[in-house]
Amino acid sequence: MHLPRPRAMRTDAAAHVGPPGTRRMGLSVVIAANGDADQLARCLAALVGTESRGLDLETIVVDPDGNPDLAAVAEARGATLITLPASRGARLAAGAKAATADWLLLLRAETVLERGWDATVVVFAAEERNRERGGFFPLDVVGDPLATRLMRFRNRWMGLPSGAQGLVIRRRFLVHLEGVADLERGEDLILARALGLARMVVFDVAARVEAGDWPTGAGAVLLGALRIFLFRLHIPARWLQRLGD
Numbered sequence: 001m002h003l004p005r006p007r008a009m010r011t012d013a014a015a016h017v018g019p020p021g022t023r024r025m026g027l028s029v030v031i032a033a034n035g036d037a038d039q040l041a042r043c044l045a046a047l048v049g050t051e052s053r054g055l056d057l058e059t060i061v062v063d064p065d066g067n068p069d070l071a072a073v074a075e076a077r078g079a080t081l082i083t084l085p086a087s088r089g090a091r092l093a094a095g096a097k098a099a100t101a102d103w104l105l106l107l108r109a110e111t112v113l114e115r116g117w118d119a120t121v122v123v124f125a126a127e128e129r130n131r132e133r134g135g136f137f138p139l140d141v142v143g144d145p146l147a148t149r150l151m152r153f154r155n156r157w158m159g160l161p162s163g164a165q166g167l168v169i170r171r172r173f174l175v176h177l178e179g180v181a182d183l184e185r186g187e188d189l190i191l192a193r194a195l196g197l198a199r200m201v202v203f204d205v206a207a208r209v210e211a212g213d214w215p216t217g218a219g220a221v222l223l224g225a226l227r228i229f230l231f232r233l234h235i236p237a238r239w240l241q242r243l244g245d
Contacts, residue, residue: 025122026102028058028171030095031079032088032163033109037069039213040109044077046117053118058101061109062091088163089187093180099171106167106180110213113137113166116205121168124201132176133199134191135168136161137207144211150224159197160228163188164214165207186237189228 029047033040040061047059059079063070066083074081084094092106103125107113117137124135138155139162141147155161167188174180177194181187192200231237 024054024056025125026056027105028060028099028101029105029107030092030099031061031107031109032091033061033063033070035065035067037067037073040070041073042112043109046112053122055118055122060095060098062095087182087184089180089183096174102171104169104171108164110209111164111166112208114206120203120205124168131170132173133201134195135201135203136165137203137205139165140206140208141214142208142210147214160189160192164209183238189231189237
């Protein structure tokens, strides 16, 4: 069934988010880490320099295994670290609960946001109607253009963004949607279904993941397609976790 394309969020006004002295926006970035310190360092490095965009940033990293190298990376960037040996969905939920800002950006450690992401978020949050919407970044799988095209097809025609694309959402609205499911895989699909295509906005600044951090190859593509197909048939996401991310 053909679904309308989510409305693109333009950032033409990125440099003009408000005159000097206007109220700054608070944003809590919640990052689900996976024990890889180098990956987290790249993710965090892309978040710096937001002050000039009128953004007050709180960064919360939730790690499953207490890796000391990862803890050092988080400390060096001024991020709050929570160690929680639980599913990825539970880690995101815990980070969202600990957040203090009105707006959240749910992110995975393998994701690196392109420059301009912060201005995009400020413009998005400034629109009253977006208080009950979610915004995500188009995915660029570096080194695998086919995977990039497949994900953008999935976004446009199915309205099912991956958690690797990030999600900008008001904290209270996330609670209204019953939060993030306690799943290692599939928590993003459940949240996308709760949002619905009409309440999704796709930005024009990309989220990048390296091909090595993304399931590639014919087998992975087929498993991913099967997983999405079964999910759309309302097979519970909990049953589909073994079919990949």
